[in-house]
Amino acid sequence: MAKSSPVRDAAPDTVWLARGRYLGPDAEDTVRRRLRELKSEAVIQDLFEPDGSRGSGGPATSDDPDGSGALGDSGHSGEASTEGSRSFEARWTVADDVVVRARLDLGATPGQDGAQDWVLVAEADRGWELDWPSPATVFWPEDADSPWDHDVVGGLRFRRINPLPSDDRALKRLLKECARHTWGIHVVIHEAMTTGERGLRPLAPLLPPSLRHRIVEHRATPEQFQVVNWALYDLGVRVPRGGAVVLPAVPGGPGVDDNSLSVRSVFLDGSVPTDLIDVVRRRAEDPGPLPQGGEEALGALREQWHLTTLEEELVVARRQVAAYAEALEAMTKSRDLYREAAELAHEALAGYRESFGALPSPGQEPSRKREGFSLRGLARRLGEGGEKRFG
Known part of the structure; x- marks a missing residue:
């Protein structure tokens, strides 16, 4: 399983x-x-x-x-x-x-x-x-x-155009690796026709500053339209002919078609692709779960941080003091409740002894007189009962 x-x-x-x-x-x-x-x-x-x-x-x-x-x-x-x-x-x-x-x-x-x-x-x-x-x-x-701007998969670049491999299986393997192992936002653009010099302008410089070094731009040639959608099938997205698609943070699965991540037309003529930039921004503002290893990196930043000011150290010290005081108060309250419960138990035990007498010590069974069984005594009782009945 x-x-x-x-x-x-x-x-x-x-x-x-x-x-x-x-x-x-x-x-x-x-x-x-x-x-x-x-x-x-x-x-x-x-x-x-x-x-x-x-x-x-x-x-x-x-x-x-x-x-x-x-x-x-x-x-x-x-x-x-x-x-x-x-x-x-x-x-x-x-x-x-x-x-x-x-x-x-x-x-x-x-x-x-x-x-x-x-x-x-x-x-x-x-x-x-x-x-x-x-x-x-x-x-x-x-x-x-x-x-410094290489992705960890396939030698891709963040600030440049990355042509998709000509081999079909290598193309599919690359996009699957990008969806699984990289932290960047991947954009696949299909060129509807042979791109001129103005159409070779990368997308990254047109994006907001905080997005320029997180974008990996893939380009598919006009002949790769069918194969690129075959490769994207398992990720749950599809690139329109002459358009673009942004890979999801969490793949939707085979057969799912998430149209919210696609752009129908991208004009590669040097103009600003406003619709595509809007989709990339939405994808960045809704990043989904932390990538594998991201939680550890964030924990290292928060827990091993050194560049604190005196004011920040004072705030941290005050938080620690408040936490210690809260813990001490909880311990004191727990102790008082235990003491109160013990006193109530002793009072109840004393009242029980006054009402029912002294209790046996632990391990000591109370003594009881046991009467023996005798056939002669039983016959005598039966005889006395008959005399009373018929006499």
Whole structure:
């Protein structure tokens, strides 16, 4: 009997999540340079690299000449991370006063020379707005040549057009892997005719800032119309001829046709595809459950966060004091209730003894006189009864 997949928690509306792969050996230095640049420009408030995340023998930064681990101004010390991984924290504000806390984790990718997978999670003090700056541009440079914007499946790119494979089975396998394992929002566009130069403009730059680095754009040639819908059948969506479809967060299953995620026509003539952008926005605002691994990434951000202000630490301390006081009050109340119940039990026992006399001690059975059975005595009683009756 097949085991059902565990139900994952819904993604909080305050959270921005992304996952990708950096193709190159210098991911750590790239992140450090970017964070220092934004700190010097006052774009971010503070930054930090936990001690243990660098691993033994890791290079010291210019802000940390003795290798103690602090990348920014924070005085906190970090817990050790998973061996071979690196963690970076950054804090900034959006919309004047909304605080954003973000954490980037880098990990070695087995079997790929120098490549590293990365996970980026950011959380704001209120619901995330798509028009806010992308957290990806806080940790990664925005230049097009930087190799950080690869998806973890199939070498796909976030900021470019990804032609679908010409092989039918490879196409179906790729889209199925995208639906299962990536954290991005995947858009499949069918080209109704051969696309000119203006039609090769990627969708990402036209989207709100917080969506530009979460979109994976696939292009199907005019001849791939039938095969791409064959590949999408199991996901419960269908791309119209000359239109587009956004892959669902939770596949609907074979035979289901979710028209709310499709756009009938996309004009690849350089104009802004307003309808498609609206569908992508709706999909982003209703992300569904956290992706596999997303709950752990969010937990690491919340539980291992270092860049706290004195005011925030005071708030946390007050919450802890209040929690301790509540627990102590509950314990005291429980003790008083137990004492009151014990006193009532003693009073009831004393009243019982006054009414019925002394009770036997535990284990001692009350003595009772047992009368023996005698045939002679029975015959005598029967005889006396007969005399009375017939005499």
